[in-house]
Amino acid sequence: LASERKYNDGPEGEIWRELRAIFSDLQGDGKCAYCERKLDRHKPNSQTTRDDAVGDIEHYRPKRGVVEWVSPDGIATGGSDTECYYRLAFCLRNYLLACSICNQEYKQNYFPIAGPRAPAHSCRTRELHAELPYLLHPLDSADTDPELLFGFAGITPIVYAAVGTPDFWRATVTIQLLGLGKGERWILDKERTLVIATLYKALDTPEPRDSIAQYVVDHAEDDDWAHASCARSFRRLYDADRVAAKRFAEEAIYHIEKEQSRRNQSRIRF
């Protein structure tokens, strides 16, 4: 515990704070790299003198050994290894900024792979590449853009690749491992529901739209908005199949109204 404190406080802690700010900028002004939720961020103001991003610097490949991830579909995922990947503890390409739920509850020390596990001391690109990781690396320009492999039907992630192909399993394992599926994490369902309902209402506002509706239409798909990939999927559907988009939007609006009435009923009255 003492060494852990040393790692996070003092001069080392300052380095991690600076890294968090850098990755926060890279990741859509402070979005979790995995679930696309917005992380808290303290902007400089009269109380604080520096921009301080919140979130965990997450190691894409775990730095203190790999725990076997058991696939619900029974595919081989490379087993466990107590030594891997200590040489990558301070490798910048191995970093992401993630929310503590993604990092600590879901990703943990799992790193499922389809190929052979690289030697524990390895930091060679060739050996690491040969591991064929299942988990998509959303920041690595050498990796496939996650949005090419999966998108959303409403608030439900859907895999584009043909069933059983390597890309299919990469998208599937990424969704399973991080708990990105519908019904896994209520807050993701709730936020995506709000994104779809709000975007639909804005898109459906006759032009010239009021300023708020136009603002939502113009920016909901921006990288620095939470759940932009869900918004982009919805926008594509809206443009291609208005009836299908309306169905998803009505479902979203129904859930919001249900939640609203539940809240109204549970409000204490004096």
Ligand SMILES: [Zn+2]
């Ligand atoms: Zn997250």
